Amino acid sequence: MQSQDFDLAILGGGPVGSVLALLLARLAPQPERIVLLQTDTASQYGHRPELDPRVLAINHGSRVLLESLKAWPQQAALIQTIHVSQRGRLGRTVIRHHDFDVPELGCVVRYGQLYDKLTKALETSGVQVLNGESAHVIGQDTAGVSIEQGSRRMRAQLVVHADGLAGLEPTRQYTQYALLTRARASRPRAGWAFERFTNEGPLAVLPHPEALGEQSIVWCCSPERAQGLQALAPEHFSHALTEMFGSRLGTLTVEGSVACVPLAMTLRPQTIDGRCVAIGNAAQTLHPVAGQGLNLGLRDAATLAMALRDWLVAPEQMPGAALQRYEKLRGPDRQLTVRLTDLLSRVFTTKLPLIEHAAGLALLGMDLLPALRAPLARHLLQGLRL
Numbered sequence: 001m002q003s004q005d006f007d008l009a010i011l012g013g014g015p016v017g018s019v020l021a022l023l024l025a026r027l028a029p030q031p032e033r034i035v036l037l038q039t040d041t042a043s044q045y046g047h048r049p050e051l052d053p054r055v056l057a058i059n060h061g062s063r064v065l066l067e068s069l070k071a072w073p074q075q076a077a078l079i080q081t082i083h084v085s086q087r088g089r090l091g092r093t094v095i096r097h098h099d100f101d102v103p104e105l106g107c108v109v110r111y112g113q114l115y116d117k118l119t120k121a122l123e124t125s126g127v128q129v130l131n132g133e134s135a136h137v138i139g140q141d142t143a144g145v146s147i148e149q150g151s152r153r154m155r156a157q158l159v160v161h162a163d164g165l166a167g168l169e170p171t172r173q174y175t176q177y178a179l180l181t182r183a184r185a186s187r188p189r190a191g192w193a194f195e196r197f198t199n200e201g202p203l204a205v206l207p208h209p210e211a212l213g214e215q216s217i218v219w220c221c222s223p224e225r226a227q228g229l230q231a232l233a234p235e236h237f238s239h240a241l242t243e244m245f246g247s248r249l250g251t252l253t254v255e256g257s258v259a260c261v262p263l264a265m266t267l268r269p270q271t272i273d274g275r276c277v278a279i280g281n282a283a284q285t286l287h288p289v290a291g292q293g294l295n296l297g298l299r300d301a302a303t304l305a306m307a308l309r310d311w312l313v314a315p316e317q318m319p320g321a322a323l324q325r326y327e328k329l330r331g332p333d334r335q336l337t338v339r340l341t342d343l344l345s346r347v348f349t350t351k352l353p354l355i356e357h358a359a360g361l362a363l364l365g366m367d368l369l370p371a372l373r374a375p376l377a378r379h380l381l382q383g384l385r386l
């Protein structure tokens with residue numbers, strides 16, 4: 001069996017792997033020496049990626065990056081105001097785009113449309129894209145890494161895992177499922193996104209990218225409630241949703257199917273292993289509260305591309321120094337975002353009234369004191385700048 005040689009192989013062509021490939025294609029003297037290996041088997045949602053029902057809140061920094069790569073999806077709903085509240089308790093805060101002098105706080109896009117756009121951009125990038133079975137590292141030595149994808153055998157100087165969860169044991173099981181669907185609001189508010197914390201998990205109601213007045217729903221709740229809700233007839237589901245969310249958008253009428261995803265946090269203890277490095281969901285898979293997973297993964301990709309800039313010109317050299325530089329640069333942002341997301345996903349679900357009340361008061365405090373709100377919003381908006 002013949003083996004092909006590459007300078008760099010990216011395992012996984014989701015948004016993070018694809019963005020990395022596009023960035024490297026601009027920096028590498030020979031982009032054809034970079035290969036992106038994508039599996040065409042079904043994702044965890046049982047669909048092909050271009051049909052994935054997830055919507056993603058993309059922050060301002062990620063939007064600028066995607067636009068620079070000509071990979072911005074055609075349909076995107078603007079978020080100009082974010083309303084954060086706690087069900088059944090005091091406390092809410094409102095974050096507005098003009099507080100930060102930006103045209104929007106973020107945008108909502110469909111995972112499938114983003115995936116499509118990135119796939120098209122890759123076609124003219126010069127990077128080799130090989131679709132097929134799942135790709136795996138079968139070993140590494142001082143001279144490189146051996147990879148297989150079905151019957152293909154390859155060698156690469158450096159391997160980037162951008163292959164999502166990749167069968168790691170979860171670091172924390174949230175005992176929460178996310179119900180994903182879309183709903184029509186009887187009194188829509190253009191540009192408004194809502195995050196409502198309940199004692200079973202957060203409920204996000206976001207503007208849907210495909211139609212004005214439609215909302216994307218990410219409802220996190222206990223597994224038992226999620227299964228019960230998923231089995232309901234649409235009118236009963238709509239009633240339960242409106243009851244949980246309240247009347248800020250009038251009534252919510254669910255349109256289409258309801259998907260259900262179990263939620264866990266998975267952190268890879270070491271993101272670097274010799275000549276291999278993990279980024280995006282392969283390095284950390286987060287709870288969807290506050291919509292940080294992809295934004296964090298895109299910052300991984302941008303920083304790795306920058307750290308590899310010199311190595312790409314002399315790929316026969318060991319990549320160790322560049323990988324260490326990458327790890328050092330990414331540490332603080334990764335830790336802060338992981339901790340913040342984990343805290344937000346659990347602080348309102350402790351079933352300890354004092355803690356939940358204190359969390360509600362913190363929201364109220366943030367609303368009253370812009371100085372408290374600004375650092376949190378700025379991190380969620382842009383992440384740490386390098």
Ligand SMILES: Cc1cc2nc3c(=O)[nH]c(=O)nc-3n(C[C@H](O)[C@H](O)[C@H](O)COP(=O)(O)OP(=O)(O)OC[C@H]3O[C@@H](n4cnc5c(N)ncnc54)[C@H](O)[C@@H]3O)c2cc1C
Pocket residue numbers: 011012013014015016017037038039043049054055056057058133134135136162163164165166178180218261279280281282288290291292293294295296297
């Ligand atoms: C309900 C929900 C809502 C979310 N909302 C937001 C949000 O609002 N904002 C946000 O920033 N993030 C959000 N996220 C997180 C976001 O979806 C992920 O962080 C993002 O998809 C990570 O991208 P990735 O490319 O690292 O991984 P993935 O999207 O998982 O892509 C990995 C790719 O690798 C491929 N692959 C897997 N194994 C192999 C293999 N062995 N060989 C080859 N290819 C392989 C897969 O087919 C897939 O295409 C949400 C997640 C969920 C579950």
